[in-house]
Amino acid sequence: MDAKLLEILVCPICKGPLHYAKARQELICRGDRLAFPVRDGIPVMLEGEARELAPEEEVGA
Known part of the structure; x- marks a missing residue:
């Protein structure tokens, strides 16, 4: 995954970071x-x- 792309992408629902x-x-x-x-x-x-x-799944650090 391109780091620059990851910087600009947001959740389409809440507009929060991914x-x-x-x-x-x-x-x-x-x-x-x-x-x-x-x-x-x-x-x-x-x-x-x-x-x-x-519910038990990790969401990352």
Whole structure:
């Protein structure tokens, strides 16, 4: 994931910051507890494509 792209991307729902989970290839919104997939290096920032994080799932540091 390009660092400059990550700096400008925000959650499409709450407009909060996103955190890149490299191992899962996801962008995580801590506030909404959503994970947006990154497919072939392209973030899919659609609410319908996001998955909800389970209550026990880590949201990153």
